[in-house]
Amino acid sequence: MKANRSDRPVIRPLPVMDRARQVTDALADYVEEARLQAGDRLPAERELMAALAVGRSTIREAIRHFQALGVIETRKGSGTYLLKPVSRATIHMPLSFDAVHLRDALLQTLEVRRGIECEAGMVAARRRTARDLVVIEEKLDEMERVHLEKGTSGPEDLAFHLAVYDATHNPLFRQLLEQMRETFERFWEHPFDRQDFARRSFPFHRTLFNAIAAGDPEAARLETLKILDIVEEDIKEMSK
Helix, strand or coil: CCCCHHHCCCCCCCCCCCHHHHHHHHHHHHHHHCCCCCCCECCCHHHHHHHHCCCHHHHHHHHHHHHHCCCEEEECCCEEEECCCCCCCCCCCCCCCCCCCHHHHHHHHHHHHHHHHHHHHHHHHHHCCHHHHHHHHHHHHHHHHHHHHHCCCHHHHHHHHHHHHHCCCCHHHHHHHHHHHHHHHHHCCCHHHCCCCCHHHHHHHHHHHHHHHCCCHHHHHHHHHHHHHHHHHHHHHHCC
16 A cells, blocks of 8 residues: 555745754754655755745755765765764764875874774673674674785775674764764775775784674773774875
């Protein structure tokens, strides 16, 4: 049986106030009510203009606001897509850095990552479930396969670490660290144009998994430090 069209979430017209702010609130409400998930497409610009009774510039200002927060992305010729769930109650903590000075930006980010990632590894070692371990090892196996085949495994490396963050069962670990890592990878697939960047850290991903599987927080912290120490060494060496 087809769903009644009247049951679908609607985007309601706005009273005259701060139009851009109201559009962002209306979009956040729509995403929540429609239960959109990451990867889902938002209504077209023309549809939003008609539904909200605002001009194109107001819609685009609201879109730029969400893009700056890393919540949505616009794909040329395809539309605007949700990158992560959002509601009016969502608190956003956008990050900014000087993209011109890659070395300094990477080192500054690494200082923050070192504290958060070490804690994430320790928490994952304490809280991981049997299912978490299956997922982490699946990501690790794929990372190792691609690394041995190609000599580099950026996306697979990220997937492994995201699985570790998920094993903490604290969504803030993933949100903060994913935002920092993905921001850089959006601009530099291989920092300093070196495909061997941080390649020496490869074996320590398996030992990090072993520490988490053993439920050993201190060992997980130490293995995480080994990975990040190599990242720091390569940033300094390759930026000379």
